[in-house]
Amino acid sequence: MRKWLRRVRGAIGMGFTWAAALSAVGSVPRWVFGINTDVPIPLVFGVFGFLAGVIFSAILVLTEGRRTFDQMSLPRFAAWGAAGGLLLAVIFVRVASFGWGDALAIAPTFALACAACASGSLIVARRAVRRELPRR
16 A cells, blocks of 8 residues: 555656646746736646646556666656657547647647656656665
8 A cells, every 4th residue: 555655646746846847838938938828828837747747657657667767768768758748638639629730739749848857857866866875
């Protein structure tokens, strides 16, 4: 039971981390281009980031559950992130009832953003493992 609780906590933590990263990315259009919208873009990006992080964590547990971060390659980790982004895009397009043109624009964007977040997550996780104190 503890193992599953730890995995759920990890998935939620990954979701919040990705939400913060994508929320920061969502702030860029307003700061750089001066775009004002009715919907706060950083909030929307944050929600999608949280969902993408949780989906990615689930995919990672199902596919790479027994491996450590040192055993995982960066391209493979990014590929799982992209797969999670595509899954999120499919769910979003299905719920929002978009057409094929919108789906073809959204899917690569989500896949690229999730692959970048996954790569960053692996890099940060590897650094955290190296900086841990030795166990006595």
